[in-house]
Amino acid sequence: MISFNNLKNLLIVVSCAAVVTSCKNSKLFGKKTETSDVTGWNYNDKNMGGYQVAREKEERTGPGLVFVQGGTFTMGSTEEDVMSDWNNIPTRKTVNSFYIDRTEVANIHYREYIYWINNVFDGDEYKEIRDKALPDTLVWRSELAYNEPLVEYYFRHPSYNYYPVVGVSWQQAHDFCLWRSDRVNEKALIDKQFINKNTLKNIQGQGSESFNTKAYLLGLT
Numbered sequence: 528m529i530s531f532n533n534l535k536n537l538l539i540v541v542s543c544a545a546v547v548t549s550c551k552n553s554k555l556f557g558k559k560t561e562t563s564d565v566t567g568w569n570y571n572d573k574n575m576g577g578y579q580v581a582r583e584k585e586e587r588t589g590p591g592l593v594f595v596q597g598g599t600f601t602m603g604s605t606e607e608d609v610m611s612d613w614n615n616i617p618t619r620k621t622v623n624s625f626y627i628d629r630t631e632v633a634n635i636h637y638r639e640y641i642y643w644i645n646n647v648f649d650g651d652e653y654k655e656i657r658d659k660a661l662p663d664t665l666v667w668r669s670e671l672a673y674n675e676p677l678v679e680y681y682f683r684h685p686s687y688n689y690y691p692v693v694g695v696s697w698q699q700a701h702d703f704c705l706w707r708s709d710r711v712n713e714k715a716l717i718d719k720q721f722i723n724k725n726t727l728k729n730i731q732g733q734g735s736e737s738f739n740t741k742a743y744l745l746g747l748t
Contacts (some may be wrong), residue, residue: 631691662694
């Protein structure tokens with residue numbers, strides 16, 4: 528004879544199984560299927576045509592960056608033009624969202640870039656590339672100013688590691704950003720095992736064979 532406690536436990540198990548089955552059928556625990564609003568067919572379903580729809584994925588913020596929300600603003604004169612010149616007509620402008628560094632790029636960060644350039648492009652044929660990447664330390668020189676110590680020590684001395692790098696042109700800054708994007712993307716792909724991590728052990732002399740985001744997306748690497 529089944530005891531009262533055993534019967535009670537059996538009823539609980541049956542009830543739980545019924546609840547789980549019901550939830551699964553209602554897609555609470557099951558995989559939710561997206562359906563077309565115009566045809567009623569399921570997306571990503573091989574049994575219903577197999578039309579694939581990419582799922583949204585939140586973008587990860589890169590190291591040292593903060594997200595700045597885009598928006599609109601009025602550019603130009605926003606007050607009454609007393610002189611009636613009309614040389615600064617207000618217009619509505621839109622700025623896309625973007626990422627920006629929390630702080631200025633420091634000497635230690637730019638020296639990391641220089642180190643990578645010197646190692647990857649180490650041949651004599653790459654000397655121009657190495658030289659063009661160096662910041663212009665002579666910007667410290669000015670009349671009646673004794674800035675020679677800064678010319679000699681500011682960029683490389685450890686005391687100035689986290690001071691903003693100076694003497695960098697727009698083109699150098701642009702190249703640094705490309706290099707930084709490539710290194711962040713390369714690290715992300717290595718973490719997901721899309722790229723062999725052993726490629727980072729020896730970057731010496733890789734030259735143009737080093738990882739490049741654009742080439743990777745085009746399937747050239």
